[in-house]
Amino acid sequence: MKLIAEDLACERGGRRVFDHLIFDVSAGEALIVTGPNGVGKSSLLRVLAGLVPATSGTLTLEGGEVELSLASQCHYFGHADALKPPLTVAENLAFWRSYNGKPAASVDDALEEVGLEFITHLPAGYLSAGQRRRLALARLLVSWRPVWLLDEPTSALDAASEAKLLELMHAHLAKGGLIVAATHQDLPVSPARHLRFEAAEAAA
Numbered sequence: 374m375k376l377i378a379e380d381l382a383c384e385r386g387g388r389r390v391f392d393h394l395i396f397d398v399s400a401g402e403a404l405i406v407t408g409p410n411g412v413g414k415s416s417l418l419r420v421l422a423g424l425v426p427a428t429s430g431t432l433t434l435e436g437g438e439v440e441l442s443l444a445s446q447c448h449y450f451g452h453a454d455a456l457k458p459p460l461t462v463a464e465n466l467a468f469w470r471s472y473n474g475k476p477a478a479s480v481d482d483a484l485e486e487v488g489l490e491f492i493t494h495l496p497a498g499y500l501s502a503g504q505r506r507r508l509a510l511a512r513l514l515v516s517w518r519p520v521w522l523l524d525e526p527t528s529a530l531d532a533a534s535e536a537k538l539l540e541l542m543h544a545h546l547a548k549g550g551l552i553v554a555a556t557h558q559d560l561p562v563s564p565a566r567h568l569r570f571e572a573a574e575a576a577a
């Protein structure tokens with residue numbers, strides 16, 4: 374499987390954010406996207422997730438499921454945690470497992486992976502920032518999607534949770550998945566390719 378971007382361009386609010394972007398990333402590999410604030414890293418992930426249309430260019434998931442869009446083969450782990458505050462931790466995850474389909478880990482196993490097994494009954498609205506982030510991360514484990522799009526995945530995570538995140542990323546790559554991650558932190562995942570947006574690339 375290979376994700377290929379050719380001559381990709383994106384505009385936000387009528388302003389060019391990036392253009393002529395070319396990259397590819399294969400199964401078992403991560404693409405680490407870096408660059409200063411506002412250059413378009415999140416925009417790229419949102420284009421890949423189908424949340425923002427590309428202005429031009431093509432995106433292909435070679436070896437993916439032909440009847441499915443790229444977006445529906447991606448898990449998008451963005452800045453918002455996509456949790457329903459009144460639902461419990463377990464209910465939130467059960468919802469996503471059923472909604473996204475392609476069941477993978479059980480709710481209990483996924484919560485144990487991210488260290489939330491002792492608070493499964495708590496409403497998500499009571500969780501700390503880091504716990505909410507870990508619950509959002511567990512969403513990636515309960516349904517199989519080959520492409521993980523991670524936007525600042527280490528934000529709000531403590532050192533142990535960051536190590537767990539890296540372990541989960543490596544496990545996903547080992548299963549033949551691929552990852553595109555935008556980050557300001559060092560994210561020592563391998564094998565990885567690197568895509569650096571320079572400030573000059575941000576359009577005036």
Ligand SMILES: Nc1ncnc2c1ncn2[C@@H]1O[C@H](COP(=O)(O)OP(=O)(O)OP(=O)(O)O)[C@@H](O)[C@H]1O
Binds near residue numbers: 385386410414415417
């Ligand atoms: N909905 C929107 N409407 C108009 N402009 C937007 C919108 N969302 C983002 N932008 C602009 O697009 C540009 C790229 O933003 P983006 O969030 O992709 O940057 P980033 O590289 O992820 O930044 P950071 O490192 O701060 O997260 C910025 O100038 C931003 O103001």
